Amino acid sequence: MDLATCTYQEFQPPMGAPIRTTAGHPRFPLGYQLAGHAQLITPTRELLAQNLPEDAYEFTYRRLLNDRGIDRIHAELVGLAARNGGARLVLLCFDRLDQLRPADAWCHRIHFAKWWLEQTGEEIPELGARPATPPPSLF
Known part of the structure; x- marks a missing residue:
């Protein structure tokens, strides 16, 4: 099973099947149709x-x-993948990590990806923009 994470705002249909993982629906128009809701990973x-x-x-x-x-x-998740022809499931939430301060650049999808890796050994890539990393210190 192929999984990735992203935001509603950054998602593009070629990325895979857009799957809601949020307690509420987006309150803004989406340029795509949601392909399902992963209720068990929704906070x-x-x-x-x-x-x-x-x-x-x-x-x-x-x-x-x-x-x-x-x-x-x-x-x-296997059921959602099957209903979407085996497409990559892109687990969506609202938080744009690149628009948060680095110390606040987290959301449930990031914690889910870490938990999933620990449970299955499978990494879940983040497809959205990541926060800018500060330049390395010279001293």
Whole structure:
């Protein structure tokens, strides 16, 4: 199964099948049709409402993923891939990483990709713009 992540705003149809992973639908027009919703990796509204710092958010989100289970999550994603002719699934959310301060350049899709790698050994590339990295220090 081929997975990638991106934002709704940066997604382009040649990237694959656009899959919603957000608690809400985009409130802006999309230039493409969503191909499904990965409900088991979508953070709960309660988690989002807590406005936690990254480490606490990641801990709580990972616990949610573990409770839902890798087997169920994998099965849901396989089903979405099958309904989309085996196309790459592009897991979408709102946060443009290049428009955030480097310390704040995270979202649930990044934490999901790390969790997935730990669970399956499979990397999930980010297709959206990444934050600019500061130049290396000369001293």
